[in-house]
Amino acid sequence: MSEVTSLDMPRLEAEATEKTVLGFWAYLMTDCVLFASLFAVYAVLHGNTFGGPNGHELFKLPYVLVETMALLTSSFTCGLAMIAAQKRDKSQVLFWLGVTFLLGLTFLGLELSEFHHMVLDGNSWRRSGFLSSYFTLVGTHGLHITFGLIWMAVTSVFISKRGLTEGTLKRLTLLSLFWHFLDIVWIFIFTIVYLFGSLSI
Amino acid sequence: MLTQFANAFLGRLSWHALPQDAITRGGASAIVLGGLGIVALITLTHRWKWLWKEWLTSQDPKRIGVMYIVVSVVMLLRGLGDVALMRAQQATSVGNSHGILDASHFQQIFSAHGTIMIFFVAMGFLFGLINLVLPLQLGARDVAFPFLNSTSFWLFFAGMGLINLSLVIGDFSAAGWLAYPPLSELKFSPTTGVDYWIWSLEISGVGSLLSGINFLVTILKMRAPGMTLRKMPMFAWSVMGSMTLVAFAFPILTVTLTLLALDRTIGTHFFTAGGGGNAMMYVNLIWAWGHPEVYILILPAFGIFSEVVPTFSRKPLFGYTSMVWAIWAIVLLSFTVWLHHFFTMGAGADVNAFFGIMTAVIAVPTGVKIFNWLFTMYRGRIKFATPMLWFMGFTVMFTIGGVAGVLLSVPAIDYQVHNSLFLVAHFHMMIISGVLFGYFAGLTYWFPKIFGFRLHEGLGKIAFWCWAIGFMLAFTPLYILGLMGATRRLDHYDASLGWQQLFIVAGIGVIFVLLGVAAQVLQLVISIWQRDQRRDLTGDPWGGRTLEWSVPSPAPSYNFTTLPVVTARDQFWADKHAGKTVEPRYEDILVPKNTGAGLWIGAFAFLVGFGMIWHMYWLALLGLVGIMVTIIVRASDDEPEYILKAKEVEKMDNALRRRKQYV
Numbered sequence: 081m082s083e084v085t086s087l088d089m090p091r092l093e094a095e096a097t098e099k100t101v102l103g104f105w106a107y108l109m110t111d112c113v114l115f116a117s118l119f120a121v122y123a124v125l126h127g128n129t130f131g132g133p134n135g136h137e138l139f140k141l142p143y144v145l146v147e148t149m150a151l152l153t154s155s156f157t158c159g160l161a162m163i164a165a166q167k168r169d170k171s172q173v174l175f176w177l178g179v180t181f182l183l184g185l186t187f188l189g190l191e192l193s194e195f196h197h198m199v200l201d202g203n204s205w206r207r208s209g210f211l212s213s214y215f216t217l218v219g220t221h222g223l224h225i226t227f228g229l230i231w232m233a234v235t236s237v238f239i240s241k242r243g244l245t246e247g248t249l250k251r252l253t254l255l256s257l258f259w260h261f262l263d264i265v266w267i268f269i270f271t272i273v274y275l276f277g278s279l280s281i
Numbered sequence: 282m283l284t285q286f287a288n289a290f291l292g293r294l295s296w297h298a299l300p301q302d303a304i305t306r307g308g309a310s311a312i313v314l315g316g317l318g319i320v321a322l323i324t325l326t327h328r329w330k331w332l333w334k335e336w337l338t339s340q341d342p343k344r345i346g347v348m349y350i351v352v353s354v355v356m357l358l359r360g361l362g363d364v365a366l367m368r369a370q371q372a373t374s375v376g377n378s379h380g381i382l383d384a385s386h387f388q389q390i391f392s393a394h395g396t397i398m399i400f401f402v403a404m405g406f407l408f409g410l411i412n413l414v415l416p417l418q419l420g421a422r423d424v425a426f427p428f429l430n431s432t433s434f435w436l437f438f439a440g441m442g443l444i445n446l447s448l449v450i451g452d453f454s455a456a457g458w459l460a461y462p463p464l465s466e467l468k469f470s471p472t473t474g475v476d477y478w479i480w481s482l483e484i485s486g487v488g489s490l491l492s493g494i495n496f497l498v499t500i501l502k503m504r505a506p507g508m509t510l511r512k513m514p515m516f517a518w519s520v521m522g523s524m525t526l527v528a529f530a531f532p533i534l535t536v537t538l539t540l541l542a543l544d545r546t547i548g549t550h551f552f553t554a555g556g557g558g559n560a561m562m563y564v565n566l567i568w569a570w571g572h573p574e575v576y577i578l579i580l581p582a583f584g585i586f587s588e589v590v591p592t593f594s595r596k597p598l599f600g601y602t603s604m605v606w607a608i609w610a611i612v613l614l615s616f617t618v619w620l621h622h623f624f625t626m627g628a629g630a631d632v633n634a635f636f637g638i639m640t641a642v643i644a645v646p647t648g649v650k651i652f653n654w655l656f657t658m659y660r661g662r663i664k665f666a667t668p669m670l671w672f673m674g675f676t677v678m679f680t681i682g683g684v685a686g687v688l689l690s691v692p693a694i695d696y697q698v699h700n701s702l703f704l705v706a707h708f709h710m711m712i713i714s715g716v717l718f719g720y721f722a723g724l725t726y727w728f729p730k731i732f733g734f735r736l737h738e739g740l741g742k743i744a745f746w747c748w749a750i751g752f753m754l755a756f757t758p759l760y761i762l763g764l765m766g767a768t769r770r771l772d773h774y775d776a777s778l779g780w781q782q783l784f785i786v787a788g789i790g791v792i793f794v795l796l797g798v799a800a801q802v803l804q805l806v807i808s809i810w811q812r813d814q815r816r817d818l819t820g821d822p823w824g825g826r827t828l829e830w831s832v833p834s835p836a837p838s839y840n841f842t843t844l845p846v847v848t849a850r851d852q853f854w855a856d857k858h859a860g861k862t863v864e865p866r867y868e869d870i871l872v873p874k875n876t877g878a879g880l881w882i883g884a885f886a887f888l889v890g891f892g893m894i895w896h897m898y899w900l901a902l903l904g905l906v907g908i909m910v911t912i913i914v915r916a917s918d919d920e921p922e923y924i925l926k927a928k929e930v931e932k933m934d935n936a937l938r939r940r941k942q943y944v
Contacts, residue, residue, distance in 0.1 A: 114532035128557030209557030212549035
């Protein structure tokens with residue numbers, strides 16, 4: 081006769097979360113390689129202005145600083161949402177996620193408006209190798225932010241419907257990892273693209 | 282108004298996209314008729330429900346592995362068809378005769394051959410074998426993320442679908458298997474060919490990346506209790522090395538393909554000849570992925586040999602620790618050699634010297650592995666079963682190809698033979714004997730574990746000898762031709778060069794290879810026919826050493842009734858010889874439910890690709906939204922798993938064990 085053991089569900093769930101978080105870290109590292117490749121491309125092409133404007137002529141640092149502040153603050157509020165989640169305070173979590181979402185949306189709006197003006201001035205990605213790599217690097221980050229915002233909205237709906245279960249908490253953890261990761265990438269973009277671009281040449 | 286609407290709706294698609302010449306029409310009809318034939322067969326035998334429930338929606342890695350391998354084998358046949366056409370062309374297209382293919386068609390065929398063989402044969406076979414074996418070897422019941430695993434497969438399948446669709450609608454890239462710009466730019470390749478190439482690789486590449494993450498986490502988190510990394514079977518080590526490379530290299534491929542797609546669709550200037558683009562950057566980027574890719578394919582083949590050789594030599598693997606170090610040395614070094622693919626770019630003597638030295642250095646860990654296998658055989662009681670034959674063929678040919686590779690690593694020599702058939706002979710010798718022979722060995726070796734019966738040995742041996750002889754006949758002449766100055770991608774040459782005899786010999790070699798493939802097909806058919814006599818009732822048909830042989834064949838969906846506890850490297854061997862048998866203990870098992878979500882993601886990705894290729898942007902957008910909705914719906918499923926009750930497990934296990942006594 082065999083002995084029947086019932087499953088230790090909390091332990092299994094905790095193990096599953098651990099696996100998922102590790103997997104997500106691995107994914108973030110691959111995303112890091114993706115951005116590294118785009119940075120390398122930018123590094124190769126940033127001088128190829130092909131008679132068009134260079135970064136010094138195009139970038140408005142104060143504007144980008146506002147953009148940066150919006151994103152950095154959103155990272156902070158995302159952290160506050162995580163703290164609230166650890167306290168199992170659902171309404172606080174939803175509030176801070178809402179603030180994060182709005183800040184992220186602000187960032188995205190500012191970025192799109194910057195792009196829009198550049199294109200209107202005739203400085204689109206078609207203008208030169210430099211602008212191709214600029215739009216692609218910054219745009220890929222913007223695309224990540226867009227997906228992050230969609231994800232945030234969906235997670236908020238899940239949390240408001242189901243509360244802070246093991247499942248929603250796991251998703252929130254991954255989302256916050258993703259959001260902080262995008263923040264770090266932006267710091268590199270801000271430094272390498274905007275600061276160096278405005279300083280030199 | 283109507284035309285405007287049609288343009289927005291259909292993009293570039295029109296009736297002219299259907300094939301115009303006889304050979305393409307033949308290929309296209311073969312694909313369409315073959316597809317319809319399969320659909321009709323399934324419908325007539327009422328197998329749709331079965332197919333959907335047991336296979337297409339399955340989350341069992343063994344099932345997914347089998348699907349990967351089936352696709353790869355079909356693609357192998359297509360890739361070989363391309364080979365036959367190319368060899369026929371080169372054997373006959375001399376002087377006044379222009380052979381059977383026109384130049385542009387020939388270019389499409391060699392581009393398709395390389396692309397299909399690497400991405401849809403080798404990669405598919407690789408992920409198939411990993412899925413079959415890795416969880417069993419680790420003493421695990423599943424991979425870390427079963428749903429992601431099935432999604433990876435369906436993305437691979439979608440990419441495969443796109444590349445084959447190019448034969449029916451539109452054309453395929455004529456820019457070589459890596460599509461160097463500026464040739465692959467819109468200006469010089471205005472048709473959809475390069476776009477098919479980009480999107481089929483983009484989609485299947487994302488699948489590969491996700492698989493890489495999945496298997497890495499499986500290895501790091503799901504090993505049986507007691508299995509420390511240093512007790513892990515060598516195949517698992519090699520997969521870990523290979524998947525680490527996937528994680529680092531495939532994002533570069535994604536970026537590179539995207540940039541080329543941007544150049545072609547929205548007019549950026551990354552790799553264009555004008556506008557501040559830099560075509561050499563593409564070559565750097567694609568090889569920064571491409572060289573590690575070679576090792577992604579070959580490391581698991583090394584892993585397979587590291588399982589096969591000890592089993593058939595009845596000895597533990599020689600130099601386990603040095604094998605592990607060799608794997609990681611290769612992983613590291615494989616990122617430091619990519620420039621040897623284009624020494625002639627003119628990066629300067631110092632840069633070339635660095636990459637030349639690194640290339641020679643990477644031969645060292647590979648040599649360590651070869652010697653370790655030979656020392657494993659030394660004074661062993663060797664059984665010359667088919668997997669072992671594949672290994673021994675590999676040793677000889679891989680060494681010849683490897684020596685040619687070391688020769689090529691010297692930049693000064695490389696300048697002489699760059700882009701010649703010498704190079705073609707070299708890399709085919711590495712990839713066929715290393716990768717393909719390795720995977721064939723693995724498939725023969727693990728076949729009984731998955732299907733419950735052994736493959737026919739005699740036909741396996743005939744297949745091996747046909748492959749080995751055909752392969753030497755096909756590629757030895759190419760070394761000579763390469764040294765005589767014949768370049769790759771040559772569709773016509775002058776009679777006075779005196780190359781024709783050698784090309785004819787190479788063509789005869791391909792006939793032998795095709796005979797080998799015929800023997801393999803026959804082997805499969807006959808083995809299925811005689812499966813009742815070939816049943817593996819012990820679960821351990823070869824006298825194996827690792828955990829996968831401790832479970833009955835075919836391995837049950839849950840792999841292990843009780844998770845094994847590991848105390849030694851060759852745990853199963855140790856248990857066997859200590860006379861230790863484990864009394865089965867049954868427990869509840871958490872099993873992932875079947876889901877079609879992976880298949881839908883693949884289908885939507887296919888639409889994204891098709892829409893982008895034909896500039897039907899609404900379709901691409903629809904596909905993208907479809908993917909996101911599928912993910913959200915899937916994420917809102919609260920119970921993706923169910924509990925397989927201990928009673929059920931006991932019943933299934935008893936059925937497997939009872940069968941042993943009956944037959």
